[in-house]
Amino acid sequence: MKKIIFDTKIVEIGKDAQSMLNNNLLILFGTDAPEILRDVCFMHNNKDLIGKISAGDEVEIDDQIYTVGYVGNVACSTLSTIGHCTFAFGLNKKQFLPGTIYLNEIEIPEIKLGTIIKISSGY
Known part of the structure; x- marks a missing residue:
């Protein structure tokens, strides 16, 4: 049985x-994102990660489900x-960046104010 280890809501969208x-990049940052990065980020309202994100976990963006293929070592x-x-979005096997969570699926979701992002783990 999968358990939700992260749950947040988009509260601000950079221009x-x-x-x-x-x-194919969804850049999340907490509401205290540095000014220099705010323009490219989707700001959200939660930093409470309960557990470790691993390959095989699921990311739910509103009602779309994505499978984690790889997790960078500092993500x-x-x-x-x-x-x-x-x-x-879309697992790139040539290069893995340390702060990135790679999703197997390539379909890009619509992100808007109020979008809910959840990460569920089966471990």
């Missing part, structure tokens, strides 16, 4: 965040401390 999403710590991680 260039959609262009990053169009390039969990930056998500839980400063609310930051990047979701990359």
Whole structure:
């Protein structure tokens, strides 16, 4: 049985965040994102990560389900401390960045104010 280990809501959208999403990257940051990064981020309201994100876990964005293919080695710590991680849609096996969670699926969701993002783990 999967358990929700992270649950947050988008509360602010940077003016260039959609262009990053169009390039298969969803950049999350807590509401205290540095000014220099705010334009490219989707700001959310929670840093409480309960557990570790691993390959095979599920990311739910509103009602769309994505499967985690790979987790960069600092993605969990930056998500839980400063609310930051990047979701990359479509697993790129050539290069893995440390703060990125790679999702197997490539279909890009619509992200708007109020979008809910949940991460569920079966471990």
